[in-house]
Amino acid sequence: MKFPYSEKVLEHFRHPHNVGKLENPDGKATEGSPACGDMVSVYIKVNPETKIIEDIKFESYGCASNIATGSIITDMAKGKTLEEAKKITWQQAADALGGLPTIKAHCSVLAVEGLRAAIQNYEEKHGIIVEKVPTTIEIVNNRLKKVMNPLTGLDVVRKNLIKKIEINNGKVLLTIDLPSNHQFANSIREEIKEKIETLWDVKEVIIEFID
Amino acid sequence: MVTIMGKNIYLDNAAATRLDERVLESMKKYFFEVYAVATSEFGYSLGIEAREALEEARGFIANYLGADFGEIVFTSGSTESSNMAIKGIAMGLKEKKGKHIIVSKIEDFPVLNSAKSLEKQGFEVTYLDVDQYGLIDFDQLEKSIRKDTILVSIQHANQEIGTIQDIAKIANICKTKSVLFHTDATHTFTRVPIDVKKIPVDLVTLSAHTIHGPKETGALLIRKNTPLSKWMDGGFQEFNKRAGLENIPGAVGFAKAIELVTPEETKKIEQMRDHLIKRVLSEIPDTTLNGDREKRIPQNANITFHYVEGESITLHLDMRGFSVSTGSACFSKSLEASHVIMGIGGDHERAHGSVRFTFGRYNTIDDVDLIVNNIAEVVTELRKISPLGKNQ
Numbered sequence: 001m002k003f004p005y006s007e008k009v010l011e012h013f014r015h016p017h018n019v020g021k022l023e024n025p026d027g028k029a030t031e032g033s034p035a036c037g038d039m040v041s042v043y044i045k046v047n048p049e050t051k052i053i054e055d056i057k058f059e060s061y062g063c064a065s066n067i068a069t070g071s072i073i074t075d076m077a078k079g080k081t082l083e084e085a086k087k088i089t090w091q092q093a094a095d096a097l098g099g100l101p102t103i104k105a106h107c108s109v110l111a112v113e114g115l116r117a118a119i120q121n122y123e124e125k126h127g128i129i130v131e132k133v134p135t136t137i138e139i140v141n142n143r144l145k146k147v148m149n150p151l152t153g154l155d156v157v158r159k160n161l162i163k164k165i166e167i168n169n170g171k172v173l174l175t176i177d178l179p180s181n182h183q184f185a186n187s188i189r190e191e192i193k194e195k196i197e198t199l200w201d202v203k204e205v206i207i208e209f210i211d
Numbered sequence: 212m213v214t215i216m217g218k219n220i221y222l223d224n225a226a227a228t229r230l231d232e233r234v235l236e237s238m239k240k241y242f243f244e245v246y247a248v249a250t251s252e253f254g255y256s257l258g259i260e261a262r263e264a265l266e267e268a269r270g271f272i273a274n275y276l277g278a279d280f281g282e283i284v285f286t287s288g289s290t291e292s293s294n295m296a297i298k299g300i301a302m303g304l305k306e307k308k309g310k311h312i313i314v315s316k317i318e319d320f321p322v323l324n325s326a327k328s329l330e331k332q333g334f335e336v337t338y339l340d341v342d343q344y345g346l347i348d349f350d351q352l353e354k355s356i357r358k359d360t361i362l363v364s365i366q367h368a369n370q371e372i373g374t375i376q377d378i379a380k381i382a383n384i385c386k387t388k389s390v391l392f393h394t395d396a397t398h399t400f401t402r403v404p405i406d407v408k409k410i411p412v413d414l415v416t417l418s419a420h421t422i423h424g425p426k427e428t429g430a431l432l433i434r435k436n437t438p439l440s441k442w443m444d445g446g447f448q449e450f451n452k453r454a455g456l457e458n459i460p461g462a463v464g465f466a467k468a469i470e471l472v473t474p475e476e477t478k479k480i481e482q483m484r485d486h487l488i489k490r491v492l493s494e495i496p497d498t499t500l501n502g503d504r505e506k507r508i509p510q511n512a513n514i515t516f517h518y519v520e521g522e523s524i525t526l527h528l529d530m531r532g533f534s535v536s537t538g539s540a541c542f543s544k545s546l547e548a549s550h551v552i553m554g555i556g557g558d559h560e561r562a563h564g565s566v567r568f569t570f571g572r573y574n575t576i577d578d579v580d581l582i583v584n585n586i587a588e589v590v591t592e593l594r595k596i597s598p599l600g601k602n603q
Contacts, residue, residue, distance in 0.1 A: 003526070038541070063541035104541075106546065187547060
C-alpha cells in the first residue's frame, strides 16, 4: 500500500500523543475555527518558578498532518521553558515527522500557532504581556510570513507575492501577485484573511489579485 | 503497511471503476488485429473493418439513447464532451445570438470551469442556486433566460451528492424559450434511464469510466442541426465535428460496457446504498445525509460525520482497506471545500466531515456492513480527540 505521508506521520496520526484536555490549564488557546476548516486547541500547565511546560495536551478537528503535528509539537514542547517552546518552528516539527507534503503546510502550521497562542495566553494571564500596539505594515508583513503558497511550501513574503500593503482606519488592503484563477488563489485569500483579521484593530481585510 | 483486512474494498466508483474483463475482451481485437485507422469504404480492408466496428459501437449507443446514428460523437471522456458542448456553442452562437450562458452552481468542474473560462473572454454566466437537496428552482431558471441566452447546462445528477435533476422539465423550459440545453449525464448514464426521443435535450455528455468501461473514453450526443462550432481542428473524423484518430478499441469497449449494465444489477447497487444510509444514520450519532433522499442516483451515498475531518476519516479507512473520498478542503487539489456542499447551503464544517461512498458492480452487501462497522470505530476515535461535539 502507498500512503501520502511518511511512516512517522502515520504513526503519530494513528496513535497521537498528548491528546485531550487539561483541567484548569495555566494557558490555553484555540487556533482556526470550524468555519474555516481545521481547528486545534492547546492546553499547558506551567511551573511558575522555572517557567517550564510540565504538561501539555491538544485536541484536533483536522486532517492527518494537523493531528500528527499536534502530536509531535506537544512532545517537543513538554519539558521546555516557555521561551524555548516559543521558538519551535513548523519546519522543526515537519523535520521531526520525517517531512510533510508542502500542500499540507497550512493544516499543520495551525498546531504550531496553537502552541504559541497558548503560551501567549499564559503570558497575558500572568502579566508578562505586551501592550496592544496599533497594526503596522511590519506587523502585517510578519503575519503574512506564516501564509504559505501550497505549491512551493514557501511563504508569500519570501516568494514576493505581496505587491502592496495599505492600512487605513482599520482597513487592510493587500494586492497579491497572482491571477485570480490561480489554483490556490481562494485558499491563499482565506488564509491571509484568517491571519490578518484577528489583529485587534483590524476591521476589514480586502485582497486583490492582479487581474 | 498492510491493511487490517488484507484486501481492498473500493467505494469510489464515481471517480473511476474497475474495468470489466468482458469489456477488455471486446477491445483486444482492435489493439492486436484490427488496429488500422477507420478508413473510407474505398480504403483497405483492415481500415474498412475498423470503420465498421466504430460505426457499430456508435449505432449501439445511439439506439440505446433513442438518438440517431449521426448524433453520437466519440470523445476522450466527460471533460472533453462538456468542454466541446459549452465552448462549441459559445463560439457557434456568439455572433448570431449572444453571449449569455446559464449553469447551476454545483456542476462538475468541466462545465463550471468552461463557463468561468468563457466569462474571462467576455461571456456572461448566470450560476443558478440550488436548494438544500441540490435541486434547481425552475422559476429562477425561466426568469434567468434572456434574449441573448445561448445555452443552459445543468447536470443530470450531481457527482458528489447524487441528486437527480428533472431534466425533462428543464429541457421543456429551454425548448419553449428556444434555448439550447446541455446536460452532463456522466453519473446517470445506464443507471438512470434517459430517452432523448422524449426529452428535448440538445447535447448530452457521456462517459465510459463510470460504468466499468475504459478510461478517457466518452461521447457527446449532439442533436441534428445544433450550431456547434468545431474546436478540435485536424482531419474530418466524427462527422467533421471532432478531429483526431478515432479510439476504436475505446468505442467498442464503451458499447460493451453499456450492454453489460442490467436493471437487476442497478437494483442491487441501490440496495447497498440504502443499507449503508440506513445503518450509518441510525447507528452513528451526529450524521447528516447530503443530497436528496429520493431523487438520488442508485450508486451514491454522501454523509457528513460532524465534529471530525474527512481526510482523517479517509486515511484511517484507507489503512483498513477501504477507498472512499471526501469533500473536505484538506483532500482537494485546490485546498477548497466542496463547492457542492457549500452550494446546497452547507458550511465549511459540513463539507469538512463529508464522505462520499459510490458503489459499483464489484461491491457486495457484505462490503457495506464491513465499512459501516469500520467507519463507526474510526469516527468514534476521531471524535475523542476533537475539540468539538460531545467527546467526553
